Amino acid sequence: MRVALKLAYIGTGFHGSQLQPNVETVEGALFKALRNLGIIESPKSANYTCAGRTDAGVHALEQVVAFDTDKPELAIPRIINSELPPTIWAWAHAEVPRSFDARRDAVSRHYRYVMVGKEYDISRIREASKLLLGTHDFENFSRTNGEKSTIRTIERINVRVDGDLIKIDVVGNSFLWNMVRKIVTALSMIGKGVRDNDWLLQMLNPDIYEEGIEPAPAYGLTLLKVNYNEEMGWIEDNYSIRRASELNQKHILRHRVMAEVLEELISHE
Template sequence: MRAYRAAYDGRRFHGFQRQPDVPTVSDTLLAALRELDVLADEADAPPGYAAAGRTDAGVSAVAQTVAFDAPDWLTPRAFDSELPPDVRVWAVAEAPPDFHATHDATCREYVYHLHAPTESVDDERATAALDALRGEHDFHNLTPDDDGTVRDLDGEIDRDGDYLVVRVRAGGFARQLVRRLVALLDEIARGERDLGTVDRVLAAEPLPGPAGVPAAPAEPLVLADVTYPDLNFERDPEAAASAREIFRERRVRHATRARVAEDLVAGVGSESAE
């Protein structure tokens, strides 16, 4: 049994979990294993195959973890040889035969990059709201799930230019929990809800219709880390270097597009464009 760390840009994927007729990260990983003859034609997945988490559509990851019975020659570099550029395997760990990537994770960390210029939000209100959400609570009002909603949450918020970087940790997360939590923090920081909303969200009664909290957009969310105390991941230097270069190039392309968008905003707003 081996566990592999995978990083991916989630924007073109319809989440991690396999789905018919749409691209997913899991389907991409399994297709690579089939091309490498690790996965038999008639098999859906290798023996023991499991992943650390089922990220939603558009969510990216640094440390998604998949584990399965793998041949000795399947290094991260070999894995990457059949993967598209937006999915990179960069580290590997030997795991015991009964290891399960989902159940054996003790902590998962997500990071959300919330666009929140200082003139629009109150950082102290955002921090106070997160402080009120920390600890063990039933987060049933922040997820569509009916079970697995009690979580012991920790986290912090840091200011980075026009962004609030919201970092949260727990043993696991119900569906959309992080994105709805961020949306709640954002609304409180903007003064659209009061701090007392946190108490109402954590109350036993379901929030009715308009009082419910919608999910924040998925693209700013990253699965940043998954903790397995008994595993020692070894970074593959060549695979990691290749991943950094690929994602660096993607960053430059998107930064360039952002500059073009700035020209469009400025041009539409200028008198010379009339």
């Protein structure tokens, strides 16, 4: 049987999602859990696929993976989570066709970037974001990783203010390495008045204009959702969702306390 999982993870402690030697990764932890439980022997023999890699420090709410297994009764979130670290948790599963490929069958990905936004002109960011819609060559917004083409299509960009934060949602068919984070950098520069829309249009024409820009910090980016044309029949595990919420309340409390401590440290006279 072929099984698909929805995974969520806090990427802070991982060197990205993709398996790498000698460093902690999301896939490394997942493969270890699946092997320990006897669900798969190896990613290759299980025809493992993943919707897309995330960089070091990037988070996910709905990363999708799929694999073949002879023990589908064990390939459910609450059992898999028993072997995963608390910063990674499966929360839904589905039986899928043998031909299902989590990456190739995906029709779009939805990312969200969150940043503190008091110093930005939101109207400028929103106007500039419209120029990115559609199909463009995003070579100036990527870190080359051997991709044959840097042409990508962005279907939607939404920019909204939430208190002191700015949330930028980007939906596209697929993304280049660092692409979303470099888009955020470009929009931030325009929002600060450092660059303008004419510069952004130049950036979308790498045949005549090249400029390297730094990606925005990884901690602000989350892969929110991977979309498929077919109805997947996901079965959500309410216990796993509730347990993850309880565990992460500790992270939230710790970060709130640390934010207050740091404010006191830098304001102390």
